[in-house]
Amino acid sequence: MYRSDHRAGVCRLHGPATRWLSAGFDGGYTEGEVAYNVTVPEGFDRTDLATYARERRREAEFGDGPTLLTGVEQQHARGARLDSVTATATAGVSNPAGLPMDLDDGPTEPTEPTEPKSGDRPPKPGTVNVLLATTRRLPDGALASLLALVAETKAATLLHETGVPGTTSDAVIVGSARDGERAQFAGSATAVGRAARACVREAVRGSLASRYADRSLPESVADAAYGVETTVRADVFEPSDTPK
Numbered sequence: 001m002y003r004s005d006h007r008a009g010v011c012r013l014h015g016p017a018t019r020w021l022s023a024g025f026d027g028g029y030t031e032g033e034v035a036y037n038v039t040v041p042e043g044f045d046r047t048d049l050a051t052y053a054r055e056r057r058r059e060a061e062f063g064d065g066p067t068l069l070t071g072v073e074q075q076h077a078r079g080a081r082l083d084s085v086t087a088t089a090t091a092g093v094s095n096p097a098g099l100p101m102d103l104d105d106g107p108t109e110p111t112e113p114t115e116p117k118s119g120d121r122p123p124k125p126g127t128v129n130v131l132l133a134t135t136r137r138l139p140d141g142a143l144a145s146l147l148a149l150v151a152e153t154k155a156a157t158l159l160h161e162t163g164v165p166g167t168t169s170d171a172v173i174v175g176s177a178r179d180g181e182r183a184q185f186a187g188s189a190t191a192v193g194r195a196a197r198a199c200v201r202e203a204v205r206g207s208l209a210s211r212y213a214d215r216s217l218p219e220s221v222a223d224a225a226y227g228v229e230t231t232v233r234a235d236v237f238e239p240s241d242t243p244k
Contacts, residue, residue: 002086002133002175006074008060009039013088013131018175020133021143022066023151025049025171029140034065035131035173037090039074068171070127078206080199084180084192087132087150087199091207093218095127095226096164103233127167128154130200133175134192136183146186147174149193153200161208162217168228 002015014034021029026049038056046052053067072090079088132150150172155165186192208217218224 001135004077004079004086004088004131006077008056009074010056010060010062011037011074011077011088011090011131012062012065013037013086013133013173013175015086015133015175015177016135016180017178018133019138019140019143019178020066020173020175021140021147022068022173023147023171024066024068024173026053026066029143030066031178032063032065034063035133035175036062036065036067037074037077037088037129037131038067038069039090040069040071042071044071066173068129068131068173070129070169072127072129072207072211076207076211078203078210080202080206082195082198084135085132085195085199086134087130087196087203089128089130089154089200089203089207090211091128091158091204092211093128093158093162093164093167093208094224095167095169096162096218096221096224097166097168097227098164098221098229100229100231103231127169127171128158128204129170130154130172130203131175132172132196132199133177134183134186134196135177135180136192137178137180138176138183138186138192142184142186143174143176146176146192146196147172149186149188149196150174150200153197154204157201157204161205163219164221168226 072092
C-alpha cells in the first residue's frame with residue numbers, strides 16, 4: 001500500500017519499490033520508493049529547480065525521488081484510494097489555461113510571443129499537481145498510458161469544477177510497484193484505470209474545496225491573476241496517401 005504525508009511544505013507518496021514516470025521539470029522514468037510535491041514560497045524565482053527541490057527534501061528530512069513544484073500549500077493536499085491505486089493532489093487555478101472552442105475564422109499565425117520552456121522558469125502560483133501510484137506492476141507503455149489517463153481525468157475534473165482544463169504549470173507523476181501483480185494495460189476500461197480515474201477526480205475536487213473554502217474560484221481566465229487562452233488556429237490537413 002502507498003501512503004502519503006507531509007512536513008515543511010513537502011508532501012510525499014511512498015510505498016514499495018516503484019517504477020515512476022514524471023512529467024515534471026526533471027521528468028522521465030526513475031526507480032525508488034517515494035515521489036514528492038513541494039510548495040514554493042510566494043515570489044519564488046529560482047531556476048535551478050533540481051537543486052532547489054533537493055534542498056527542500058533535505059530540509060524536510062526526506063530522501064531523493066521525482067519531484068513536482070507548486071504554489072499551493074500542502075495543507076490543501078488531498079488524497080484518495082481505491083483498490084490498487086492511491087493518489088494525492090494539490091489544486092490551484094490562479095493561472096488557468098483556457099482552450100476556447102468557438103473561434104472565428106481569424107488568422108492562424110501566432111499573435112502572442114513564444115513562451116520559454118517550462119523548465120526554464122519557476123512555476124506560477126497555482127498549479128494542479130497529481131501523484132498517483134498503483135500496487136500493480138505495469139510495463140513502461142502502460143505506465144505512460146496511465147500518466148495520460150491521469151492528465152485526462154484531471155482536465156475533465158477541472159472543466160467541471162472551474163470551466164478550464166488546466167493551468168499553465170500542471171504536472172503528474174505516476175508509479176507502479178515493481179513486485180506487484182502484473183497488469184498489461186491501464187486504460188479507462190481496466191481495473192487500474194477505473195480506480196485511477198476515481199482517485200484523481202476525488203483528490204483534485206477535495207483539494208479545490210480546501211483551497212477555495214474561503215475564497216472564490218476565478219470565473220474566467222480574464223478574472224485570474226495569471227493565465228493564458230489559446231486563441232490562435234492551426235491549419236488542418238489530411239495525411240497523404242503514399243503508394244507502396
